[in-house]
Amino acid sequence: MVLKANEENIRRASQIIKNKGIVAFPTETVYGLGADALDKDAVIRIFEVKERPFFDPLIVHIDDIKWIEKLTIEFPKLSKNLVERFWPGPLTIVFKKSEIVPYITTGGLDTVAIRVPKNEIALKLISYSGVPIAAPSANKFGYISPTTAQMVYEQLDDNVDVILDGGKTEYGIESTIVYVENGNVYILRLGAIEIEEIEEIINKKVIISEGVKSPGQFKYHYAPYTMMRIFNSIDEIEKEIRNYKKVAVITSKKESFYFKDVIYDYFSEDGNLREIAKNLFEKLYYYDKIGVDVIFVQAVKEKGIGRAIMDRLRKAQARSL
Ligand code: TXA
Ligand code: MG
Numbered sequence: 001m002v003l004k005a006n007e008e009n010i011r012r013a014s015q016i017i018k019n020k021g022i023v024a025f026p027t028e029t030v031y032g033l034g035a036d037a038l039d040k041d042a043v044i045r046i047f048e049v050k051e052r053p054f055f056d057p058l059i060v061h062i063d064d065i066k067w068i069e070k071l072t073i074e075f076p077k078l079s080k081n082l083v084e085r086f087w088p089g090p091l092t093i094v095f096k097k098s099e100i101v102p103y104i105t106t107g108g109l110d111t112v113a114i115r116v117p118k119n120e121i122a123l124k125l126i127s128y129s130g131v132p133i134a135a136p137s138a139n140k141f142g143y144i145s146p147t148t149a150q151m152v153y154e155q156l157d158d159n160v161d162v163i164l165d166g167g168k169t170e171y172g173i174e175s176t177i178v179y180v181e182n183g184n185v186y187i188l189r190l191g192a193i194e195i196e197e198i199e200e201i202i203n204k205k206v207i208i209s210e211g212v213k214s215p216g217q218f219k220y221h222y223a224p225y226t227m228m229r230i231f232n233s234i235d236e237i238e239k240e241i242r243n244y245k246k247v248a249v250i251t252s253k254k255e256s257f258y259f260k261d262v263i264y265d266y267f268s269e270d271g272n273l274r275e276i277a278k279n280l281f282e283k284l285y286y287y288d289k290i291g292v293d294v295i296f297v298q299a300v301k302e303k304g305i306g307r308a309i310m311d312r313l314r315k316a317q318a319r320s321l
Contacts, residue, residue, distance in 0.1 A: 002153050005121045005164040014128035016161045022046060024138040024152045025125050026166035027117040029090045029174050029192055030145040030281070031152050032061065032135030033160065034125070040102045043134050047104075049159040052141040057107030058134040059092050059175070060114045063126040071112055071132065073098050078202060079180045085201050088118035090175035090192035105134050115175055121166040137174060138163075144222055144285045144316070147172050147278070151285055172278035173308050178206070190308040192277070210311075222281065222312045223319035224288035228295045230313050237296050244293040250283055251298045252276055263292065273305045280309060284316065 003009040005026065013023045020042040022035045033050065035042035037060045047054055060071065065083060068075055072095035079093050097112035106112050114132075117123065126133050137145040138152045138160075146152045149165035157163065176191035178198070185202055186209045187195060195206050231237045234249075234257055241247050241259060248263045253271030257264075265283060268275035287295045297313055300306045 001157070001161075002149050002163045002165050005166040007124075009162075009164060010121060010124045011128055013162050013164055014125055014130075017042075017125070017129040017131065017133060020045075021161040022049065022159075023125065024149075024156065024160050024163040025122055025135075026119055026149070026164065026169055027061070027090075027122045027135075028119045028170045029117075030147055030169055030172070031138040031149065031163075032122070032133075033138040033152075033156070034061070034133040034135035036129070037061075037105050037132040037134035038100055038102065039131075040104050043102065043104045046134065046136065049156060050136060050139070050141050052136065054104070055107045056136075056141075057109055057113060058105050058136050059177075060101070060105065060112055061117055061122065061126055061133045061135055062114060063116065063123045065116070067132055068095070068114065071098055071101055071114060072096055076180050078183060078185065081201055082178065082180070082185070082198070086193055086197075087116040088123070089116070090118070090171055091115060091198075092175045092177040092189075092191075094177065094179040094188065111179075113177060119166070119170075121164060125164070142218065142221055142223055142319070144224055144281050144288065145174065146285075147281050151282070154289075168278070168282070170278070171274075172280055172282070173305075173312060176308070179209075190311045192305065192308065194304045195307065196304060218315075220318035221315040222284075223316045224284050224295065225319070226288045226292060226295055227320040228284070228297060228317045229320075230299050230317055231296050232299050241296070246292045247294055247296065248287040248292045249296045250287070252300050263287070271300075273300060273309065276300060277305050277309055280312060 092115040147169045171192040176193040177189040179186040
């Protein structure tokens with residue numbers, strides 16, 4: 001059931017969380033599938049609905065940093081700096097967990113990933129529920145992350161108690177995940193906060209170590225069922241396009257070219273990276289849904305949020321490789 005995220009319905013959804021149910025809700029990044037992070041049975045339901053392996057840990061969403069003290073056993077200076085600069089916002093920080101965080105939430109790890117989302121609906125939901133909310137992206141495991149309530153509805157409606165509709169999400173890709181150790185910041189997942197922004201705060205280079213400490217990194221992810229191909233320039237795919245009957249081509253900025261029998265689209269009129277990120281999953285989802293033989297997606301420059309965009313595209317493409 002989709003409900004408009006007004007005051008009354010956020011209150012209603014918070015009751016569901018209190019009663020150990022699950023609620024899909026918007027954050028500034030993507031829609032999350034939330035339950036009481038401190039309740040084992042509630043969290044198990046998230047894994048079941050998503051068909052997600054139990055060793056893949058969840059992110060715990062809080063509305064106030066007072067929770068850090070309760071959920072963790074250590075708050076390093078560097079993490080404090082990151083919190084001050086980026087919260088509320090799309091930066092997830094991995095801490096050493098306290099006893100009250102169940103292992104089901106952390107995929108069996110002694111660490112817990114935490115963030116304060118920058119979205120009024122999400123913040124109210126957490127605050128009215130009175131508990132931290134564990135929430136992965138509200139999609140089936142390995143599939144495209146939802147950036148609209150409609151995308152959640154079409155995938156998960158039968159299995160969630162309520163879907164709060166707060167419109168399209170602002171960033172369109174997930175939070176950046178970091179781990180802090182011995183004065184270094186390790187990037188476990190590229191995301192909506194750019195590594196350049198983090199480096200400015202910590203006055204040194206971050207260390208990219210995806211896949212090492214982040215067990216949630218799988219061969220494919222964010223992936224349509226339809227075959228997908230990343231390309232650089234149009235000339236490169238001109239010939240290949242003719243091998244398929246129904247083709248979708250999505251470029252990063254608006255182009256004027258014409259191929260017969262090709263469905264053409266673009267992510268951003270002027271190639272703005274933030275806008276590309278915002279539209280990325282929705283467009284992939286759309287062409288996956290209408291059914292084409294292949295989706296060709298143009299690569300972007302790997303700077304700023306472009307790194308996270310390319311990370312998502314490569315992992316999305318990996319299902320069909
Ligand atoms: O933007 C986001 O982060 C969204 C919204 C809903 O907040 N959430 C999200 O959750 O992307 P999910 O489940 O799709 O990705 C969570 C990932 C895990 O797959 C894993 O890689 C990492 O977070 N993670 C969680 N806990 C961790 C931990 N203790 N140590 C290392 N990585 C962790
Ligand atoms: Mg996800």
